[in-house]
Amino acid sequence: MADAILTEKLTKRYGRARGISEVSLQVQQGDVFGFIGPNGAGKSTLIRTLLGLIRASAGSASVLGMSIRTRRRDLLKRVGYMPSEAAYYPRMRVKDVFRMSARLRRKDCERESWVLCDRFELDPNRQVSDLSFGNKKKVAIINALQHRPELLILDEPTSGLDPLIQRVFWDVMRERNREGATIFLSSHVLSEVQHHCRHAAIIREGRLLVSDTVENLGRNAARRVTLRGLSQLPEAARRLPGVIEVHEHDNEVTLLYNGDMHPLVDQLNSLQYSDLLIAEPELEEIFMHFYEKGAKA
Amino acid sequence: MTILRHELKQGRRMAIIWAVGCALIEVLSLSVFPKVKNGMTLINQMLESMGTLAKAFAADRLDYGTVMGYYAAEAGNILSLGGGLFAAILGISMLSKEEGRHTAEYLFPHPVSRLWVLVQKLMAMLLLFLTFSAITATASWLTLRWLGEPFSMVDFVQIHMGVYLLMLHLGCLCLCISAFMSRDSTGLGIGLSLGMYFMLLLINMEVGIDALRYLTPYYYTEAAKLVGPDSFHSFFLKLNLGLSAAFLMIGFSRYATKDLRI
Structure with missing residues (x-):
């Protein structure tokens, strides 16, 4: 079965300005795929390139097995597109x-x-x-x-919808997906991607940082560690390789840790705290991690 | 033909308003012809005193004392100028309005090729020009009949064919420009049309810039050249039709590959 969307080093430049750069993405048919990034990251540029509204500067892409360059009309028959801000006559x-x-x-x-x-x-x-x-x-x-398209490409579909209509929207998406439709949506609402999508990709400044299942993204080696009853993390612990970010407030220390757990546990053993919680981070934290550090997974 | 039908629906109000406006001015101008005819001595003196300015408006070549001479002068000013402006405004926004009004993101994700969009928009434009011509020609013909003066139907048809050809050329030129634009460029269309009309005045005033004859479609479609034994100048007709086709090809090649700005 052909991929619903397949891009290889897809690049779009606007003169010297950045659009998207060498984006290689694979979306399988039948998937619900979330494309995450803040405003201006290149989400809409990628979507408009896939639909043939703008032409790629380099790289290749196919939608439902059809090249976006040579079979644009054929593929559009099978695609439903929703722009982020629709305008009508x-x-x-x-x-x-x-x-x-x-x-x-x-x-x-x-x-x-x-x-x-x-x-x-x-x-x-x-x-x-x-x-x-x-x-x-x-x-x-x-x-x-x-x-009733086979592939739905939705650019920030829920922004501006009230919660009741959002629920209807996701109900319809689930139904269509059960019937076999692939759903590819861009969003900066991470919670909805986490709750409704099976796969997700994060784009930052036109470059794809990571693409994986939502579960794996959450299961990333990174962990959110919360220490209650502790006002400050000692310098030795703070300097451990893998400590990504530390927040200290209200007699509670929270840190995002991406590394070998043993040295961290050894450090924590020497500390006085009332409660310890080690959990998989929210997608939002993963996103912020990728976004702020620009690191590749 | 969905886009053709849609464009006709979108443009018909504008076409009717322009045509009715021009037709009203034309009817009012024609209705004073009996007084003009009776005051020819005074009018001839006035035209002589105008010198080069009278030449600019072809008053030296037209007999205002005949209904067709008077009609050619009025049609030259009102219908050509009105039709030329209408064609330029319609043509210059035909493609760029989709981007300017952000409707391109609704239209182009449908399975339609850009060539097919352009062809249907061109057809709609030509039909709207036809609407303009039909309304203005009918109003003028009824007024001429009402005046009761004998007039040449051949001259009448040629004058209106001239206006249609003028709109065709300006429309194609502006459609071509529209393919390069992403925002509303009505001002440019109006400026272009008025500029070309001004070129005709300069040619008539014999300022010695012959090249202008090749640049403006107002020259060979001028009503004063289409009454009496004369007809369309074959060379300029072919030149302008060729240029119109070239404009369409340039416009399409640009439109087929351009990035739509939304």
């Missing part, structure tokens, strides 16, 4: 957006759009220009879903 009603999209795809999917409008509580008769940001987001979601 003036004087259009919501249903006109879906109708035009269906005609451009030569696919009768009006009934599906009605069902989705119902689920997302969106009135199809409203003028698009009158819609709030959140409701425009719903239009974009339905537009990406209505033709």
